[in-house]
Amino acid sequence: MQSLGCEVxxxxxxxxxxxxxxxxxxxxxxxxxxxxxxxxxxCQSNLTDFDVMLSGxxxxxxxxxxxxxxGLDLQQKxxxxxxxxxxVLDPVMGDQGxxxxxxxxxxxxxxxxxxxxxxxxxxxxxxxxxxxxITSLATLAEAITAIHRIYSVPHVxxxxxxxxxxxxxGSTPSPPENxxxxxxxxxxxxxxxxxxxxxxxxxxxxxxxxxxxFAALMVARLREAVTAAGDHVRTAPSWVSPDTVPAxxxxxxxxxxxVLASMHRxxxxxxxxxxxxxxxxxxxxxxxxxxxxEKQEHLRRTKAGEVRLVRNAxxxxxxxxxxxxxxxxxxDLPAQLQ
Amino acid sequence: MQSLGCEVxxxxxxxxxxxxxxxxxxxxxxxxxxxxxxxxxxCQSNLTDFDVMLSGxxxxxxxxxxxxxxGLDLQQKxxxxxxxxxxVLDPVMGDQGxxxxxxxxxxxxxxxxxxxxxxxxxxxxxxxxxxxxITSLATLAEAITAIHRIYSVPHVxxxxxxxxxxxxxGSTPSPPENxxxxxxxxxxxxxxxxxxxxxxxxxxxxxxxxxxxFAALMVARLREAVTAAGDHVRTAPSWVSPDTVPAxxxxxxxxxxxVLASMHRxxxxxxxxxxxxxxxxxxxxxxxxxxxxEKQEHLRRTKAGEVRLVRNAxxxxxxxxxxxxxxxxxxDLPAQLQ
Numbered sequence: 001m002q003s004l005g006c007e008v009x010x011x012x013x014x015x016x017x018x019x020x021x022x023x024x025x026x027x028x029x030x031x032x033x034x035x036x037x038x039x040x041x042x043c044q045s046n047l048t049d050f051d052v053m054l055s056g057x058x059x060x061x062x063x064x065x066x067x068x069x070x071g072l073d074l075q076q077k078x079x080x081x082x083x084x085x086x087x088v089l090d091p092v093m094g095d096q097g098x099x100x101x102x103x104x105x106x107x108x109x110x111x112x113x114x115x116x117x118x119x120x121x122x123x124x125x126x127x128x129x130x131x132x133x134i135t136s137l138a139t140l141a142e143a144i145t146a147i148h149r150i151y152s153v154p155h156v157x158x159x160x161x162x163x164x165x166x167x168x169x170g171s172t173p174s175p176p177e178n179x180x181x182x183x184x185x186x187x188x189x190x191x192x193x194x195x196x197x198x199x200x201x202x203x204x205x206x207x208x209x210x211x212x213x214f215a216a217l218m219v220a221r222l223r224e225a226v227t228a229a230g231d232h233v234r235t236a237p238s239w240v241s242p243d244t245v246p247a248x249x250x251x252x253x254x255x256x257x258x259v260l261a262s263m264h265r266x267x268x269x270x271x272x273x274x275x276x277x278x279x280x281x282x283x284x285x286x287x288x289x290x291x292x293x294e295k296q297e298h299l300r301r302t303k304a305g306e307v308r309l310v311r312n313a314x315x316x317x318x319x320x321x322x323x324x325x326x327x328x329x330x331x332d333l334p335a336q337l338q
Numbered sequence: 339m340q341s342l343g344c345e346v347x348x349x350x351x352x353x354x355x356x357x358x359x360x361x362x363x364x365x366x367x368x369x370x371x372x373x374x375x376x377x378x379x380x381c382q383s384n385l386t387d388f389d390v391m392l393s394g395x396x397x398x399x400x401x402x403x404x405x406x407x408x409g410l411d412l413q414q415k416x417x418x419x420x421x422x423x424x425x426v427l428d429p430v431m432g433d434q435g436x437x438x439x440x441x442x443x444x445x446x447x448x449x450x451x452x453x454x455x456x457x458x459x460x461x462x463x464x465x466x467x468x469x470x471x472i473t474s475l476a477t478l479a480e481a482i483t484a485i486h487r488i489y490s491v492p493h494v495x496x497x498x499x500x501x502x503x504x505x506x507x508g509s510t511p512s513p514p515e516n517x518x519x520x521x522x523x524x525x526x527x528x529x530x531x532x533x534x535x536x537x538x539x540x541x542x543x544x545x546x547x548x549x550x551x552f553a554a555l556m557v558a559r560l561r562e563a564v565t566a567a568g569d570h571v572r573t574a575p576s577w578v579s580p581d582t583v584p585a586x587x588x589x590x591x592x593x594x595x596x597v598l599a600s601m602h603r604x605x606x607x608x609x610x611x612x613x614x615x616x617x618x619x620x621x622x623x624x625x626x627x628x629x630x631x632e633k634q635e636h637l638r639r640t641k642a643g644e645v646r647l648v649r650n651a652x653x654x655x656x657x658x659x660x661x662x663x664x665x666x667x668x669x670d671l672p673a674q675l676q
Contacts, residue, residue, distance in 0.1 A: 002340070002648045012353060015372075017379025026379030028372060034353075034365075041355025041364030045637050299383050310340045 001054075003313045004220035009050070011038050013058050013067070021208035022302050023295075032062035039070045050074060051085065054219050056212060057092040059101075061108040068112030075115060083235040086223070089116035090215045093125050110151075117238045118155035118222070118252070119147070120215055126158045134161070140183060141195060141328065148187045154238040155252050156193075157184040159214055178202050182260060186240060186250045194247040195328040200260050203271050209307050210263065217259040217316065225251035225258075246327065253325045261319035269315070270308045277304040339392075341651045342558035347388070349376050351396050351405070359546035360640050361633075370400035377408045388412060389423065392557050394550060395430040397439075399446040406450030413453060421573040424561070427454035428553045431463050448489070455576045456493035456560070456590070457485070458553055464496045472499070478521060479533060479666065486525050492576045493590050494531075495522040497552055516540050520598060524578060524588050532585040533666040538598050541609050547645055548601065555597040555654065563589035563596075584665065591663045599657035607653070608646045615642040 001008050013035065016027035042048050053071055058064045071087045078085035091109045094100045106128060113119055113129065127134055130146035140161060147156050161181045180202045185193040226239045229251050233241050241250055281304070283297055339346050351373065354365035380386050391409055396402045409425045416423035429447045432438045444466060451457055451467065465472055468481035468488070478499060485494050499519045518540045523531040564577045567589050571579050579588055619642070621635055
């Protein structure tokens, strides 16, 4: 966010020695009271004139509620000026079919999402929130439609779907196996979705923190795209474009294209650097028990795969690539949406 | 640091809603145990290959000791490769003749400074550490000499001295009233100081966080200057230049020039933006008690004076100005150093 010119104030919800991809970490989690107290500190000194709030991982249901109360209060403060406050919510709950938060975090998120302007679930989180199991393009559209409807949330992006794994229906060509698909939608005034998709080449490596990178870049790029769209969008409640704007011309679609381009460039460079580092720091075999060796090797590989963000900051500002944004063909929509 | 390309890991020693210049804040201080625990987390996952450590404000004597133990451990780990680890220590204790930490923080700092490579006291902190009251150019040189000697610390910068307030001695012309002077020194092999000074135009406004800005920029610029000086400095213990290098050609002097140039540009822009904001947000008179009005006005002025860092990041990378670095004339040194 800072590299794209945003002045940022952070409330840390955890303070860990490292990300959890290392499978071990030390540190502390913020309590709901600590979160609430920091916000009270901002309030008492008139420091709450935020344009955008990005909320991410919160370590308990009470912490989710505390974050939700902040979003709601900022919304209240801005209600005289539509479009002057926007809340991007990443409902961090789990991945790959598995929750990694307590069960009670799910209902807590379901409550606060009703107030968010844009949410960024992954495929699993979209299933949890919509109650729709995503097995095809049609069920994917159904899940997004359900999220718009149940939570009245005007913008949704499902941040990574492996379409080739879904059983195919309709006429939209499935991308090859080494592509990821990102699906987004902004509602029309009747609540129906305006769906777009962007296919991006997948890199053969797991990187930690890409969800946070996506969300942070989206904050900056969406604000930019909405400003470019003009005052009628910039001052519309929740920055929703007029119904006449097609899916592929939504500020949300334009922003997503830029975000994915930056991410692709940074991760491409990260992969090169990782591979070079793994060669340079080749492990010494035979030290410690097999378990210990496996652990050390995991630590080595995880560190080598750390996203090289700062040294590639120019690609955040100017990615120099362009992915195509596609409208969904009608045939891929469930019958009731065609 | 990030805007100059450094990959940074932070251990937060406090988590406050705002800086203390607002005269009110909420939030938490890290305990010594929390600091130590986070470092243990880094150690257990092999994440301690830092090139530089910058330590700043710590909220208690025990926290200072915990930070000191981290610096010492990193130094131990790097001792086979001189120059591969460098510790910049900002001994945050007070300003303008007043301690703003507990009394027991002072002896805690006096212990850990012995292990630091560069310290960045302000005038008051330099007096506390050296035991020398700074009232003239001669006593200023005496204080730096004492700091080099007592703590064996090879690099010192006193980050802001109002020379025109000191009683004059020697032949060095005193800068006009609206200048601040920054004094630095790197020891020679016999422990004597190599003193340089840089006069910079002062801006008529108090800004919070300039000490942290100075320290952070110094980390990046000193490493750059030492690398430019060549491998014989880069791999020397504590990056100390050969005795033949004059004060004005020290990497420390080159780095300080760049740091001060960036700061001047950023603060110049900040002052313009502050003045515009104070006009735009002119206070409504007569609301609340006189005390309440005074408090609201202080909050308004403090917020208006927040350093505009992110939007002026180009001046961190390329300040486009050059201040002159001057050697001290012999006459300004105490007799024993001439």
